[in-house]
Amino acid sequence: MNLLARLARPGLGRTIINxxxxxxxLRMAGMGLGFLVGVQLARGLGAExxxxxxxxxSVLTVLMVPAEFGMPQLLIRExxxxxxxxxxxxxxxxxxxxxxxxxxxSAVISVAVLGWxxxxxxxxxxxxxxxxxxxxxxxxxxxxxxxxxxxxxxxxHIVKGQLxxxxxxxxxxxxxxxxxxxxxxxxxxxxxxxxxxxxxxVAFVVVVAMYKRLLPTAVHxxxxxxxxxxxxxxxxxxxxTEGMRSLQGNLATLVMGAMAPAAAVGVFRxxxxxxxxxxxxxxxxxxxxxxxxxxxxxxxxxxxxQRLLGWLALGMTAGSILLALPFIIAxxxxxxxxxxxxxxxxxxxxxxxxxxxxxxxxxGPAVVVLNMSGYERKVSRAFGISxxxxxxxxxxxxxxxxxxxAAAATALxxxxxxILMWWDAxxxxxxxxxxxxxxxxxxxxxE
Numbered sequence: 001m002n003l004l005a006r007l008a009r010p011g012l013g014r015t016i017i018n019x020x021x022x023x024x025x026l027r028m029a030g031m032g033l034g035f036l037v038g039v040q041l042a043r044g045l046g047a048e049x050x051x052x053x054x055x056x057x058s059v060l061t062v063l064m065v066p067a068e069f070g071m072p073q074l075l076i077r078e079x080x081x082x083x084x085x086x087x088x089x090x091x092x093x094x095x096x097x098x099x100x101x102x103x104x105x106s107a108v109i110s111v112a113v114l115g116w117x118x119x120x121x122x123x124x125x126x127x128x129x130x131x132x133x134x135x136x137x138x139x140x141x142x143x144x145x146x147x148x149x150x151x152x153x154x155x156x157h158i159v160k161g162q163l164x165x166x167x168x169x170x171x172x173x174x175x176x177x178x179x180x181x182x183x184x185x186x187x188x189x190x191x192x193x194x195x196x197x198x199x200x201x202v203a204f205v206v207v208v209a210m211y212k213r214l215l216p217t218a219v220h221x222x223x224x225x226x227x228x229x230x231x232x233x234x235x236x237x238x239x240x241t242e243g244m245r246s247l248q249g250n251l252a253t254l255v256m257g258a259m260a261p262a263a264a265v266g267v268f269r270x271x272x273x274x275x276x277x278x279x280x281x282x283x284x285x286x287x288x289x290x291x292x293x294x295x296x297x298x299x300x301x302x303x304x305x306q307r308l309l310g311w312l313a314l315g316m317t318a319g320s321i322l323l324a325l326p327f328i329i330a331x332x333x334x335x336x337x338x339x340x341x342x343x344x345x346x347x348x349x350x351x352x353x354x355x356x357x358x359x360x361x362x363x364g365p366a367v368v369v370l371n372m373s374g375y376e377r378k379v380s381r382a383f384g385i386s387x388x389x390x391x392x393x394x395x396x397x398x399x400x401x402x403x404x405x406a407a408a409a410t411a412l413x414x415x416x417x418x419i420l421m422w423w424d425a426x427x428x429x430x431x432x433x434x435x436x437x438x439x440x441x442x443x444x445x446x447e
Contacts, residue, residue, distance in 0.1 A: 024284050026159060026166045031280055033170035038273040039338055040177040042266070044187035047342040049127075051265030053189040055257035056131035057196075058250035060138060063113070065246045067105045067143045070238030071098045072150035074231060079154025088222035094231060096224055098147050106140035127189055128257075134193040138200045145204040148211040155214055164207035173199035237380065244383040248390060248413060252406040255394050260402055263342070268403040270339050271346040272410075274327070275353035281319025282357070285312045286365050293365070294372040306431055310438035313364030317435050320361045324354040349407035356411025364433035366421035378424045386417030 042050050075098055082091035113136060117129055146165060153161035176195040180187055253272075256265045289312045296305040327334060331347035339346070370378050390413035397405030425431050 024287055026162050027283055027287065028280065030166035030170060031277055031283075033167065033174055035273065035277045037170050037174050037177065038270065040174060040181075041187075041192055042270055042339040042343060044177065044181065045189060045192060045266070046340070047263035047266035048261070049187070049189050049192075049266070050269060051257070051262035051267075052127050052131055053192050054253050054265055054269035055262075056128060056135060056189065056193060058253040058257070059132060060135050061250050062246055062254070063109050064139055064143055065239065065243045067102060067109055067139055068146065068239070068242065069101065069105065070235035070240075070242060071102065071143075072146045073238045073242075074098070074235045075147060075150040076154045077234075078231070079151050080156070083155055083216070086218075087225075088216065088218040089225040090227070091216075092219050092222050093224035093226045095147075095151055095219075097226060097228055097231060099144065102143045102147060103140060106143060109139060110136055130190040131193045134190045135197055138193075138197040141197065141200040141204045145200065145207050148204075148207045152207070152211055152214055155216075157214055160210060160214070164203040164210070168206050169199050169203035172202045237376075241376075241380050241383060244380070244387045248383065248387050248417075251387070251390055251394060252398075252410050255398050256403070256406050259395070259398050264402050267343060267346045268349055268406050270335070270343045271350040271353060271403065271407060274335070274346070274350050275357060278320060278323040278327075278354055279357050280323065282316045282361055285315045285319070286368055288312075289365055290368050290372065293368050297369075297373050302431070306437060309364055309369065309431060309433045310435065313362065313433060313435040314438060316361035316364065317358060320354070320358050324351075324358065327351065327354065345403070349403045352404065352407040352411055356407075356414050359411075359415050360418050362435045363415075363418045363422045364435060364437075366418055366425045366433040369425045369429065369431055369433050370421055373429055375424065375428060378428070379421060382417045382420040382424070385420060386413045389413045389416055 041053060045053060075094065078094045079091055082088070082094070113132065117132075142165075149161045149165055151161075155161075173196055176198060177187070177192070180191070180195065185191065253265060253269060256268055289308065292308055293305065296308060327347070327350055331350060332344045335346050335350070336344040367379055367382075370376070390409055393412060394406065394409040397409045399405070401408070422433055425433050
């Protein structure tokens, strides 16, 4: 049965709705668990310890980009296509090739990190060095786990494919932190990272078991077909985009780690974690809107698509403002109450990040419009300019203003990227993704 026939089958709409609702539920649960883990780490480590942990985690996150090299996105596409065509040999080949590539790249990265530590004569008892070493094995575990999850997504198990990384991993991490607290263990950055690595191992075991159970039996018996040259070529642009996303999300912490005291890094990391929780409406409306945008664009229904974009932008903006409001009114007291007295200073950078997030929301889901319309290169261009801007302004702003400067640089780069994508959507597709499109439509109706 070909792809068009599958799409024509009844029940597709219900499948999409269930996948969207299930994904939204997982995203909310995952963000809630991630926020809880952030509170536990901040209270257990204090500002200085949380700063050391944050720098090490940012380094490891950036290292995962070349280890992944765009493989999860490639696997979703290739496994899905192989399943539709019942090309079990190609499915066997691409999954085996991706796993071997991940093991090789992870080994190279681990050797490079150890070599750098030895060559620079960094003492192994230094807190940052110990924390990095405690998390080094997290790289292959997380990368391979995401690969297996992507393969499950490619097999059309949308909710199950997201479960291990989105929910299982932070839930186990939170449980391990609770156990450490109950046994009165002194939480250090290295111990926290080790517990995080253990949670990644548990999530890896869960996703591998799920993958083996859901993989068609025919795949195991099929001779693997290899097309590595094409797969490498396809993975390259995906890896570049993911690399820019990762750098954009972690550059501020890395620069802060190099230029500011560890306690200031901890203060900034807490502000970032809260701003991510406040951005939940953006994630939810983007997820819910993506399949609808793709469908309306394919149907050529520009009028309904324009109305949808306006309402999505309104939902993103209103939700972001409502979640940010308590911190605007009483941010200092809330931050100190939840995270500890040391983190009351997180309020100012948090409010700057919230302001950037609200402006981003007002411009709407421009990134989805471009991706769903075949303008992925414009998205990559916008991310590239955003990251370049972040690199240029980050160092002087951090030097003069610390965590507040880091937040300002992050907000500026984030907003600039969405302005570029919003403008490209207007110029190339004649679509205004911003919340202002609703006002323009109402004004046009009145006239």
